[in-house]
Amino acid sequence: MLERLIHSLETSPVMKRGEYNYFINPITDGVPLLEPALLREIGCAMVRVLDLKDVDKIVVCEAMGIHIGVAFSMMTDIPLVVVRKRSYDLPGEVAVHQTTGYSKGELYLNGVGAGDRVVIIDDVCSTGGTLRALISAIEQVGAEIADICVVISRGDEDIGRPLKTLVRIEVSETQVRVVDTCL
Ligand SMILES: O=P(O)(O)OC[C@H]1O[C@H](OP(=O)(O)OP(=O)(O)O)[C@H](O)[C@@H]1O
Ligand SMILES: Nc1nc2[nH]cnc2c(=O)[nH]1
16 A cells, blocks of 8 residues: 555655765655655555554654644644754753754754653654654653654664654665565
8 A cells, every 4th residue: 555655765866965875755855746645645554553542642853744744633633743943942842962864953842741642753764863862852751652653764773662664665875675564
């Protein structure tokens, strides 16, 4: 059931960001164009694989978690929290450091508190730096993480918790290869 995603990945261009082989895809970049059918395919797959029992909130990270989170929130009727890259200085805001294969920065979590039960979803896991930062922020506020799912994994990083992945890929200097799918 992931035919559209597999096709879009296997036709993705790859560019260099420093030494990092960065693939460009509608789900992970929003360019050149995100087809509604691809977004629906991913939303349906996530509904099938995620454990949503008693989940209060969906947590995603700015920017490329947002469209996936919006689709998923509208399909499940579970509210959405967006972890932002700028501070709002609201009471209870938690700041954590994010490192990826090509960038560093701060992430700011608002809207999740002790006793909440959340799922984390994101577009891609590569070094795992973003997911580790999100997990740390959620643990700091005392919320429970029910499940974590990314659309694409391109590494084999340990994030300290079970991670569900719709498709696993390998990225060379010139192309993306899908090596496994969850459905
Ligand atoms: O596993 P990692 O090495 O952490 O990489 C994964 C993260 O990289 C991208 O975010 P990025 O910070 O580039 O920002 P964007 O979503 O704003 O493009 C992507 O959306 C993931 O959140
Ligand atoms: N689009 C895109 N996002 C990423 N986030 C982490 N790695 C990548 C990548 O190679 N491509």
